[in-house]
Amino acid sequence: MARPLIADVDLDALRHNYALARELAGGSRALAVIKADAYGHGAVACAGALEALPAGRRPPAFAVACLEEAEALREGGIVTPIVLLEGIFEAQELARVEALGLWMAVHSDWQVEALLAYRPARPIPVWLKVDSGMHRLGFPPDQVAAVWERLSAAPAHATGLLLMSHFATADARDSAYFDRQLACMQALAHRLGASLCLANSPATLAWPQAHGSWVRPGVMLYGSDPLEQPSEASRRLEPVMTLRSEIIAVRELAVGEPVGYAGRWRASRPSRIAVVACGYGDGYDRHAADGTPVLVAGRRTAIAGKVSMDMLTVDVTDIPEAGIGSEVVLWGRSRHGAVLSVDEVARHCDTISYTLLTGILPRVPRHYSQRT
Structure with a gap:
């Protein structure tokens, strides 16, 4: 079985966003x-x-x-x-x-x-x-x-x-x-x-x-909104890349137990921590803070602990159905329908969407989809 981390690229969403640019441009060429x-x-x-x-x-x-x-x-x-x-x-x-x-x-x-x-x-x-x-x-x-x-x-x-x-x-x-x-x-x-x-x-x-x-x-x-404040037009943008992986292990932690390098995150309650196949060796930002949002099985949760080279850890205590093989969306659109904006993730990393999108390394396969 291949490592589950992929970058799904929705070419229909790309075409939609270009059509929006043409519409906004009016008589200008885009x-x-x-x-x-x-x-x-x-x-x-x-x-x-x-x-x-x-x-x-x-x-x-x-x-x-x-x-x-x-x-x-x-x-x-x-x-x-x-x-x-x-x-x-x-x-x-x-x-x-x-x-x-x-x-x-x-x-x-x-x-x-x-x-x-x-x-x-x-x-x-x-x-x-x-x-x-x-x-x-x-x-x-x-x-x-x-x-x-x-x-x-x-x-x-x-x-x-x-x-x-x-x-x-x-x-x-x-x-x-x-x-x-x-x-x-x-x-x-x-x-x-x-x-x-x-x-x-x-x-x-x-x-x-x-x-x-x-x-x-x-x-x-x-699909990234470059404006300080979203506008009616920018809310119509659709995410093109979904950075998608899976849970590869689950750990049960007692109160006070640390996670990851330097023990930055510690359990404030009995916790379930999921290990996800994605890390800074794939281009995910190592500066992601505790609390950086993630979608697990279509539900929002957050990173817990420092990002490692090949893995990161998320708190799935409140997602009891999460287990090995559950879908994890680092940004983009979950198969369950939920969407996590790359712009929101970037804010938690103290950066901008451009650095996240361009930073995904070649070892992450790009999978392209389109209906037309």
Whole structure:
């Protein structure tokens, strides 16, 4: 019998979440961000499920972080345009960008120089990255017009020019900094007559004024709510990954008995402790606190004791039917119908859903399901 830990990936839920992004985007085009192996879900499988949608409902483009991620998609049979969100990392990559038919962000002077020195058979679609306030990648606003003019004057090298930027606080209720970034980008777009790609997942969900010509939903596609406060729209998201395992042992503990390394958790009553096949060696967060929620046989309970490399322990005192082989859901949808949000689990780990989803390691098999 194989170890029972698996990551179930519901491709119908992925399609539902993408359809929600398209609905919210209105007249904007919605690319699908599938970087970091589709946030841990499997980029080729997820891209394939979205690419198989009927014309008019499928993504007009995918987005990844780097050339290697794009190459994996092409090798997996994906033909949809792919945007390199960080562009190239060295000039020699331009030949592969051209050969694979990729689009690319340009955020630095050296990238501009490399592109203008290259002689593509067909111009490469370019998205010009602006640092509107995130202060990671992008040209300062006062340099954008000059770069835009250089690229516009080189139609044999660059085509499809638009402006892109990234919001630092679109997930927050306080919109002051968001408003400042948006105003900066709208002013540049008006000055240059440029299209815009600004809206990440939280802006797609909550800030329609930022949708521009393109939105680029990422973590929302996988069912995670990126907003500080859930909205009517974000409550419609469906979990895509269910991290599912089983109980492999049960222990009876007397009052005062400890569990796990350092005895962090001690029984305050006669307790039943279940051992679950999942640990930080699988990517489950070692920082999960006592009380981190878990579903056992469809009922809520909690982690008791420190997470080990291959196992964790949960309190099943109040779930008398729980025993060896009982289903354990670390996040996602139980076969009994209950749902545990990855966002709730992340809060107990003092992190965000992105780290949990992308942290699931290759030794955890991905099982894909779809009805269509």
